[in-house]
Amino acid sequence: MKLGTLSLENNLILAPLLDITTSPYRRFCRKLNKVGLVSVPMLYTKRIEKNPRSIEQYLHKIEEERPVSIQLIGSNGLALKKSIDFLSSYKFDILDINAGCPSKRAIRAKEGGYLLKDLDLLNSILNIAVKYSSQPVSLKIRTGFTHNDNLREIIQTLKNSGISYLIIHGRSIQAKFNGSMLNLDAIKEIKNSLNIPIIGNGDIDNPIFAKEFLDYTNVDALMIGRGSMGNPEIFKQVDEFLTNSKLVKFENNLHKWKDFGNIYESCIDDYLKDNPNLLYCAEEYKFRELKRNMIWLTKGINDSVNIRVKIARTKNLYDLKEKLAEIYV
Numbered sequence: 082m083k084l085g086t087l088s089l090e091n092n093l094i095l096a097p098l099l100d101i102t103t104s105p106y107r108r109f110c111r112k113l114n115k116v117g118l119v120s121v122p123m124l125y126t127k128r129i130e131k132n133p134r135s136i137e138q139y140l141h142k143i144e145e146e147r148p149v150s151i152q153l154i155g156s157n158g159l160a161l162k163k164s165i166d167f168l169s170s171y172k173f174d175i176l177d178i179n180a181g182c183p184s185k186r187a188i189r190a191k192e193g194g195y196l197l198k199d200l201d202l203l204n205s206i207l208n209i210a211v212k213y214s215s216q217p218v219s220l221k222i223r224t225g226f227t228h229n230d231n232l233r234e235i236i237q238t239l240k241n242s243g244i245s246y247l248i249i250h251g252r253s254i255q256a257k258f259n260g261s262m263l264n265l266d267a268i269k270e271i272k273n274s275l276n277i278p279i280i281g282n283g284d285i286d287n288p289i290f291a292k293e294f295l296d297y298t299n300v301d302a303l304m305i306g307r308g309s310m311g312n313p314e315i316f317k318q319v320d321e322f323l324t325n326s327k328l329v330k331f332e333n334n335l336h337k338w339k340d341f342g343n344i345y346e347s348c349i350d351d352y353l354k355d356n357p358n359l360l361y362c363a364e365e366y367k368f369r370e371l372k373r374n375m376i377w378l379t380k381g382i383n384d385s386v387n388i389r390v391k392i393a394r395t396k397n398l399y400d401l402k403e404k405l406a407e408i409y410v
């Protein structure tokens with residue numbers, strides 16, 4: 082599909098999930114499925130302004146993940162401009178601006194989801210991003226701050242903003258993540274009101290709902306986040322259902338889990354290879370990354386509770402690998 086000037090393999094996008102959709106995670110999803118676009122979770126412009134080197138680890142070999150978007154969060158114009166300058170040495174495809182983060186920290190700092198309450202600020206941030214970025218700019222929002230009561234104003238603000246596409250999670254900022262039903266009508270309204278591609282997002286964890294979401298809102302593409310945790314093949318399932326009406330269920334077992342483990346490990350190794358930023362903590366990084374994911378990947382396996390407990394107790398990489406070898410069949 083075409084997303085602005087980008088050509089994507091399909092209309093499915095891996096959402097940015099801070100500390101979850103890491104580089105190994107994104108590589109892993111891509112190894113198992115076609116994923117049109119993957120997203121680097123939010124990077125704070127204030128942090129980049131103060132200490133750009135501290136975020137280099139998140140962008141190591143980013144060019145291997147293309148098409149890929151990088152997301153910035155912040156509301157200070159100068160910090161945003163400096164961040165864009167810093168990113169210019171990397172090869173990526175989209176600069177995404179976060180106007181949807183509901184965390185207390187973001188709201189206090191007047192960034193992320195706060196921008197939906199202060200549309201002049203949102204406008205000025207978008208102006209800077211569009212003016213200085215050499216990549217196309219996208220925006221990730223929710224349906225409004227409190228409800229979707231200022232959706233019309235949000236739409237007006239975005240009309241001539243110069244963004245290439247919009248991602249919308251169908252909840253308000255105050256609804257956080259599970260606080261309310263997804264508002265597909267608001268997404269539909271956005272889709273009918275703007276002349277740019279719209280990406281719909283929220284609660285997509287199975288192919289049937291993915292199709293309902295798409296049919297109801299008519300969005301151009303779907304973004305999937307939590308639905309991929311423990312089910313990395315969700316992209317394949319949704320794609321099959323959308324293109325061939327074939328319903329493939331996610332089935333898991335110990336053999337498959339072992340394969341997942343080996344593939345995930347190779348993705349971590351690819352990312353760590355020649356990574357100067359993690360040279361002295363590569364083993365610890367690998368341990369945490371593999372442990373967290375192997376626990377999620379037990380979803381659907383018989384006796385998964387026992388396996389999770391055993392893995393959760395491991396204290397280092399050696400310990401973890403020994404435990405995995407014991408459990409693997």
Ligand SMILES: Cc1cc2nc3c(=O)[nH]c(=O)nc-3n(C[C@H](O)[C@H](O)[C@H](O)COP(=O)(O)O)c2cc1C
Nearest residue numbers: 096097098099122123221250283284285305306307
């Ligand atoms: C743990 C976690 C971290 C997240 N981090 C980000 C982030 O860095 N940037 C962002 O735009 N959204 C972030 N989100 C929101 C997701 O991208 C997505 O909009 C939301 O989870 C709804 O989609 P889903 O139901 O498919 O997960 C995060 C969500 C979760 C649960």
